[in-house]
Amino acid sequence: xDKFISHTGTAVPLRRSNVDTDQIIPAVYLKRxxxxxxxxxxxxxWRSDPEFVLNKPAYKSATILVAGADFxxxxxxxxxxxxxxxxxxxxxxxxxFADIFxxxxxxxxxxxxxxxxxxxxxxWAAIESDPTTEVTVDxxxxxxxxxxxxxxxxxxxxxRWRLMEGLDDIGLTLKSIDDVSAFEKSRASFKPKTLPIRS
Amino acid sequence: MGKTLAEKIWADHVAHSAPGxxxxxxxxxxxxxxxxxxxxxxxxxxxxxxxxxxxxxIATEDHNTPTLNIDKPIADPVSKLQVDTLRKNxxxxxxxxxxLGDAEQGIVHVVGPQLGLSQPGMxxxxxxxxxxxxxxxxxxxxxxxxxxxxxxxxxxxxxxVRPKTMAINVDGTLPAGVTAKDIILAIIAQIxxxxxxxxxxxxxxxxxxxxxxxxxxxxxxxxxxxxARAGLIAPDETTFAYVKGKPHxxxxxxxxxxxxxxxxxxxxxxxxxxxxxxxxxxxxxPFVTWGTNPGQGAPLNSNxxxxxxxxxxEDKGAAERALTYMGLTAGTPLKSIKVDTIFLGSCTNGRIExxxxxxxxxxxxxINKDLRxxxxxxxxxxxxxxxxxxxxxxxxxxGAEWRNAGCSMCLGMNPDQLAVxxxxxxxxxxxxxxxxxxxxxxxxxxxxxxxxxxxxGTLSSPADL
Numbered sequence: 001x002d003k004f005i006s007h008t009g010t011a012v013p014l015r016r017s018n019v020d021t022d023q024i025i026p027a028v029y030l031k032r033x034x035x036x037x038x039x040x041x042x043x044x045x046w047r048s049d050p051e052f053v054l055n056k057p058a059y060k061s062a063t064i065l066v067a068g069a070d071f072x073x074x075x076x077x078x079x080x081x082x083x084x085x086x087x088x089x090x091x092x093x094x095x096x097f098a099d100i101f102x103x104x105x106x107x108x109x110x111x112x113x114x115x116x117x118x119x120x121x122x123x124w125a126a127i128e129s130d131p132t133t134e135v136t137v138d139x140x141x142x143x144x145x146x147x148x149x150x151x152x153x154x155x156x157x158x159x160r161w162r163l164m165e166g167l168d169d170i171g172l173t174l175k176s177i178d179d180v181s182a183f184e185k186s187r188a189s190f191k192p193k194t195l196p197i198r199s
Numbered sequence: 200m201g202k203t204l205a206e207k208i209w210a211d212h213v214a215h216s217a218p219g220x221x222x223x224x225x226x227x228x229x230x231x232x233x234x235x236x237x238x239x240x241x242x243x244x245x246x247x248x249x250x251x252x253x254x255x256x257i258a259t260e261d262h263n264t265p266t267l268n269i270d271k272p273i274a275d276p277v278s279k280l281q282v283d284t285l286r287k288n289x290x291x292x293x294x295x296x297x298x299l300g301d302a303e304q305g306i307v308h309v310v311g312p313q314l315g316l317s318q319p320g321m322x323x324x325x326x327x328x329x330x331x332x333x334x335x336x337x338x339x340x341x342x343x344x345x346x347x348x349x350x351x352x353x354x355x356x357x358x359x360v361r362p363k364t365m366a367i368n369v370d371g372t373l374p375a376g377v378t379a380k381d382i383i384l385a386i387i388a389q390i391x392x393x394x395x396x397x398x399x400x401x402x403x404x405x406x407x408x409x410x411x412x413x414x415x416x417x418x419x420x421x422x423x424x425x426x427a428r429a430g431l432i433a434p435d436e437t438t439f440a441y442v443k444g445k446p447h448x449x450x451x452x453x454x455x456x457x458x459x460x461x462x463x464x465x466x467x468x469x470x471x472x473x474x475x476x477x478x479x480x481x482x483x484x485p486f487v488t489w490g491t492n493p494g495q496g497a498p499l500n501s502n503x504x505x506x507x508x509x510x511x512x513e514d515k516g517a518a519e520r521a522l523t524y525m526g527l528t529a530g531t532p533l534k535s536i537k538v539d540t541i542f543l544g545s546c547t548n549g550r551i552e553x554x555x556x557x558x559x560x561x562x563x564x565x566i567n568k569d570l571r572x573x574x575x576x577x578x579x580x581x582x583x584x585x586x587x588x589x590x591x592x593x594x595x596x597x598g599a600e601w602r603n604a605g606c607s608m609c610l611g612m613n614p615d616q617l618a619v620x621x622x623x624x625x626x627x628x629x630x631x632x633x634x635x636x637x638x639x640x641x642x643x644x645x646x647x648x649x650x651x652x653x654x655x656g657t658l659s660s661p662a663d664l
Contacts (some may be wrong), residue, residue: 015511015598016517016520017516018392018492018517018630020492020631022610022629022631022632022633022634023632023633025611026633026637027611027612027634028611028612029261030234030262030522030612031234031263031275031277031278031281031612032235032277033238033239033241033280033281033282033284034237034238035238040620044373045632045633045637045638047299050596053640064219068513069393069513070392070426073492074328074423074629074631075328075342075509075610076235076326076327076330076342076343077234077235078326078344078345078346079237079345080234081344092482098393098394098396098426099396099397099426099428099430100328100342100344100423102344103344103347104344104345104346105346107344107346108346127379137211142625152390155434156360157219158219158220158221160659163549168352169346169350170246170248170354172354172358173223173350173352173354173356173358174354175260176215176223178314178356179214179215179223180214180215180223180225180354180355180356182214183214183215184225184355185227187227188457188460189453189456189457190453190454190456190460191227191318191321192227192228192315192316192318192321192447192448192449192451193254193255193434194228194253194254194255194256194257194295194316194447195253195254195295197473198444198446198447
């Protein structure tokens with residue numbers, strides 16, 4: 001995973017709440033067995049509409065998505081994160097994210113930033129009136145900057161450290177694998193096993 | 200201070216903890232399917248890792264599988280590749296798999312319980328958000344993404360931050376014709392699709408206790424639709440009776456030890472929940488959705504709401520967009536809405552009890568000539584059981600289609616999809632735009648409402664027949 005420290009780019013306003021994972025990438029686009037190429041399904045239903053914000057030339061090179069509340073509700077498909085990343089997004093800003101989506105984003109290095117609705121509204125207004133407005137998402141400083149505005153955000157220290165170092169979770173867990181082996185020895189014998197197969 | 204059930208299960212599974220880090224939680228059962236696992240196995244292969252506990256892992260094929268002509272190769276080459284990839288990965292890594300055509304194949308959340316692999320006090324994960332279903336057994340069960348699937352395959356653990364706990368109490372006796380599906384749809388309408396975010400929900404109260412295991416699974420299944428990653432119900436005699444005798448249930452002395460442990464699995468009387476909500480069972484009625492998220496629901500006896508009546512501007516905007524997408528006008532009685540397709544199935548309502556309930560309504564009648572009805576058992580085992588009971592005949596005689604097991608039209612990854620503008624009454628869990636096919640319009644309903652709607656042609660409950 002790439003390190004995420006700070007990113008500056010232009011941003012696209014997605015003025016919708018409850019953008020679920022079936023909107024981010026419909027199920028029919030989930031059939032690949034790789035982690036790339038999912039940009040073709042990103043917001044597939046909406047992208048056939050020339051008026052959809054992502055289709056406007058002014059937002060073509062945007063790398064930050066600014067969405068309404070409850071972004072990423074629904075399924076656990078990490079393909080939603082991959083689709084956003086494959087398309088070129090580095091960060092998503094919203095006032096509320098669904099839990100699984102947020103977790104997935106933090107595994108893959110897509111930064112999800114929670115800001116109060118009023119701040120989201122302010123960013124929307126700015127990037128709608130001038131799509132070339134530069135927005136900086138700074139994980140090190142834990143803030144989003146736009147012109148003279150500085151919006152602070154919270155993120156737990158552990159996740160922040162992992163993202164800034166670009167560390168993979170499995171490698172970290174393997175450092176504690178002796179504890180896992182010890183725990184396994186203490187598990188009750190009545191716990192079910194899938195093998196051998198019983199019928 | 201006492202502990203909640205979720206806190207007890209959590210405490211029993213911490214394999215490693217350190218200040219400032221998430222807890223490392225041991226996973227008792229890992230369920231796999233073809234859509235969210237290929238990239239995880241690929242990751243293992245690249246890193247030269249193995250599956251740590253193949254004996255706590257099981258795979259089946261469900262999301263992509265066709266429900267017709269299952270003896271022939273899968274027609275869609277992309278779906279076929281994904282299913283073939285799972286088969287290859289299972290063989291290479293030594294993972295048990297139930298493939299299309301096997302009696303134990305089916306929706307992963309139907310398969311785990313019917314094999315007796317889902318038991319109280321366990322931690323259960325799967326790369327599928329409806330893993331919350333297994334919470335019905337008093338297990339901590341939740342959906343994970345593909346990176347986490349890889350993590351569990353490699354280490355049998357997950358680093359997790361402890362969730363908050365919420366109690367939802369449903370007390371009293373349900374009115375006739377009101378089912379588990381109506382309870383959960385009413386809960387989601389009340390707390391919203393973000394209401395459960397960050398929480399594990401424990402469903403409590405006499406109306407919950409009175410539910411069968413199938414009903415409890417329906418409720419826990421849709422916890423995710425309220426934003427909660429997991430939902431659970433304390434195990435009791437109903438749970439024990441369901442597990443007993445299943446292929447992987449404990450036997451002999453193990454059974455006694457298991458029961459002794461399982462009986463400790465309830466929230467202490469002095470446990471404190473971070474949030475508590477109470478509903479009266481007597482106030483509930485058959486419930487259907489009118490919009491494009493599961494929180495946009497209303498009693499079947501009411502009208503399509505007017506967006507102007509929503510005080511929150513975001514809810515108002517969402518309602519306006521939903522009515523446009525759904526092709527509905529505010530004030531229309533829900534019961535006058537004509538549907539084109541009935542889908543009876545899914546991990547929410549594709550179990551034997553659901554098929555029995557719908558069949559009892561339909562028996563001896565014909566479905567409305569203007570619609571089609573797909574009956575898709577949750578698993579091949581459920582299908583066999585239903586056929587033994589003659590339920591297939593009931594559906595076929597009424598003019599419905601009797602299909603093979605899988606996720607099917609719940610998410611339309613296989614050929615079972617709605618056409619643009621087509622309207623369904625569906626016993627599944629999500630009414631998102633395009634969920635059942637691009638441009639398709641979904642009303643979430645219980646199996647009873649699905650059956651009554653199939654006969655009348657408009658959204659209906661058995662009381663309307």
